[in-house]
């Protein structure tokens with residue numbers, strides 16, 4: 001059925017990560033550079049992510065829908081003034097409250113007949129409809145909400161868009177191919193950890209987009225067929241918790257002799273339940289693991305031996321990102337150090353340190369609000385977890401929280417070496433652990449690691465050359481020697497790649513020293529024209545721009 005309704009779905013405007021009227025310099029819009037490798041300078045992993053939820057919604061409406069990602073204010077005004085949109089949906093998170101409000105004001109001014117729909121985690125702010133001009137507010141899953149709003153069939157099957165997992169990818173100043181695709185099996189998590197914004201936002205329920213492993217497999221196969229891509233970034237809070245679905249996926253892969261690779265988020269209990277061997281056969285190559293911290297004692301982590309688990313995962317070629325929450329109510333100046341020590345000792349490839357943040361809608365927020373612990377004078381723009389606390393902590397001042405956080409990141413880098421070197425080591429482990437494999441999945445995995453090892457080998461020479469301390473230099477040198485032992489001395493091609501990587505890294509190091517280390521995402525405009533396609537998915541997708549980074 002054809003729809004004449006015109007919709008714009010937009011993320012908030014840039015620039016990001018600068019101190020201005022709408023945002024703060026600490027709130028960088030890059031996953032790793034913001035909250036994982038932020039102190040690792042040249043060795044930080046750099047990439048941006050599109051606003052996945054908006055593409056998921058757009059793909060599933062019959063209306064003519066455009067997604068505008070990372071506009072500038074000027075670009076946004078141009079977009080809404082020249083098009084006659086019936087609905088303009090603004091997606092935002094709590095720290096981007098001011099940007100969302102500004103955009104809503106701009107809609108009222110430049111497209112007064114358009115209905116404003118607010119969506120995303122920012123809508124958990126109490127009485128948001130009184131704080132931002134709007135006509136509708138979506139709290140929770142957006143596909144069903146928009147279908148209902150537009151009078152479409154809510155039960156229609158979900159179609160999954162093909163969206164790159166990341167873009168503007170760079171390592172050591174070297175642009176990388178963006179060859180992964182995002183896979184969104186569902187939203188929410190039933191665990192309901194007290195601080196967790198996502199779990200509470202989706203009412204502690206899991207809403208699947210894919211209910212069976214077969215559906216996931218079919219999507220992967222389609223992506224492989226249409227894009228030649230077999231690598232997936234799985235945007236699901238706890239992918240392995242839905243064990244049956246994961247098992248079905250593996251069965252399908254085995255049956256069709258396919259090898260796909262997956263980067264996932266999962267809690268430790270589920271990893272322990274399914275086992276590392278299963279994960280390796282499934283094709284997991286990266287895991288974001290909630291370690292949270294010993295002092296916090298979360299139920300999901302009871303009885304988990306993290307040291308062993310991390311070693312097992314890395315031994316099987318699975319890169320581990322351990323996330324740790326600092327400044328929980330139980331943290332004192334003494335025991336916080338224990339949690340940081342613990343995180344470092346477990347030896348993951350990456351560590352995310354995040355400040356405890358009472359986000360609206362969470363149980364933590366309700367408790368803190370009731371106890372009068374929230375600092376009402378701290379604007380939402382500072383509620384992001386990478387600068388200072390916005391609640392009164394009994395043992396840390398806001399300034400101390402900034403200092404301790406930076407020191408934690410710094411110590412992890414000083415004592416473990418850069419994450420990039422650790423990741424390369426894990427790839428080598430993966431290659432070694434599958435060397436004598438007979439299982440077809442693992443034989444394919446071995447080939448996958450061989451290619452990664454070849455691609456990442458030059459990075460070891462760059463790390464050795466630009467190491468920030470002796471440990472890091474020795475670590476990279478030892479690793480390079482292990483590579484040479486495993487693969488033989490570098491041939492002429494590899495030597496050329498090493499020389500090129502060293503030159504590009506030198507330019508990047510100079511750029512960081514002179515210009516700074518902030519990168520703005522490209523503005524992307526994508527039009528999804530359901531009415532141009534056949535009755536059901538895939539929709540006609542037209543990427544209209546991949547323009548210059550957000551202008552002012």
Ligand code: B12
Pocket residue numbers: 009011016017027028029030031032034035049050051052053054056057088089090091092093094095096117118119120121122124138140141142143145146184187196197198235236237359360383384385386
């Ligand atoms: C990818 C991601 C990012 C990307 C964002 C890229 C981008 N284009 O903006 C990056 C890495 C840059 C990022 C950064 C940050 N993020 Co972030 N991020 C995520 C993450 C992991 C996934 C989001 C996602 O794609 N989910 C999958 C899609 C399908 O779900 P969804 O986005 O929720 O969308 C659905 C609904 O919410 C709804 N919906 C969303 N928008 C709209 C709009 C309309 C109109 C409608 C109707 C519906 C709707 O419909 C969608 C489909 O159901 C979430 C955690 C999570 N698992 O969700 C955190 C999360 C959104 N991030 C969060 C935070 C706090 C941040 C940072 C401040 C963290 C920090 N200090 O580093 C920064 C902010 C950077 C900045 N300057 O804006 C919080 C938000 C908390 C809150 N209450 O606001 C989350 C929930 C993580 C958490 N648990 O705390 N993030």
Ligand code: SF4
Pocket residue numbers: 189190191192193196197198199237238267290300
């Ligand atoms: S397990 Fe992870 S995603 Fe689930 S509620 Fe806890 S912190 Fe949130």
